[in-house]
Amino acid sequence: MKIGILQTGHSPDELTDKFGEYDEMFRTLLDGNGFEYETFSVVDQKFPQSVDDADGWIITGSRHGAYEDHPWIPPLEDLIRDIQQSGKPLIGVCFGHQIIAQALGGTVEKFKGGWAVGRTEYDFDGHKVSLNAWHQDQVVELPDGAQVLGTNDFCKNAMLSYGDTIWTVQAHPEFSNGFVEGLMQTRGKGVVPDDLMQDAASRQDASNSNPEIARYMADFLKKARA
Template sequence: MLIGILQTGQAPEVLRTEMGDYPDMFVRLLANRGLTFKSFHVEGMEFPKDVHECDGWLITGSRHGAYEDHPFIRPLEDFIRKAFAERVPVVGICFGHQIIAQALGGKVEKFRGGWAVGPQDYDFGTEKVNLNAWHQDQVVERPAAAEVVGSNAFCENAALLYGDRAFTVQAHPEYGNDFIDGLMRTRGKGLVPDALMEDARARFSDRNSSAAIADRIADFFKQTRN
């Protein structure tokens, strides 16, 4: 199954040389699950010709806000709506989670409660998961088509399911502790409160549930659709 990765941002240059860019992280995350990948740098206006060019789509994170005025935002929203209408499955992570919600009638804004950084616990119904987060923006109003499947006290709409058409997660299953630490070193100073970053480092552990979320993503893509 061919998955198109829609890249909406870039990792800091110094981290890219060590750990790869966002598409590389998703290829590693979803390895050995029967998926192949093709990347499109939509932030740079490189869009697929058609929503059926791949069997499914994955929208990455970004330092941009979904509500900001960048050239790629409106074409990406149009692409999401077309894929949704034509039942081509879409997965969104962080910014991807937010732009899908916005494109389908939800609301995204800079959360008044501040930042979520580093390991966070989420309730996925029958499963408790721990994932790294790096965000201040949140989906504050979810679209009518969305069902909450993951949440915590800080982020009510932490994971959304749109039937068999879209599955989105606010946190970053593709980010290891080393990458979060790198973001704190390269982008965090002056942006994220120092105490919050210190607390995040203190919570680094081996409890990360990225593999479990990778399984959910792969299962979502591969499920039978009419």
């Protein structure tokens, strides 16, 4: 099965040697599932020719806002709607979660409650999971047909599905604890409140649910559909 990775941002230059680019993090996360991959750096306006260039799709995170005025955002929204119409599986993570909701009629905005950073717990499918978060923007109004699968008190629309072909998550199952520590040093200072980063740093030695969510994502992509 070929997975097309729609890369919507770049890892900080200071961290790429150790942790890789965003598309590489997904390849690592989903390793062992027999997928082949092709990356399309849509943030650099490099788009696939059609939805048929892959059997399933993933949209990465980004430092950009879904609501910002960038020339690559409208064609990405068009592609999202085309993928939905095609019936191919699509997964969105953080920015990917947000841009899918926006493309399908929802609303994304800079959340008045501030930032979520580091290891964060969510109610998902009847139990607790812990994932690394790094966001201020949130999906605040759902598109028609969206179903909430994961939530917490800070982010009520943390995991969404659209039928059986689209699944999205606000947090980052592809981010290791070490990468989040690096983000605090490279992108957090002067942007994220110091007390939030200190609190996040105190939780970063704990385990997370990345392997569980990776299995869920792989099963979702492989799922037989009519």
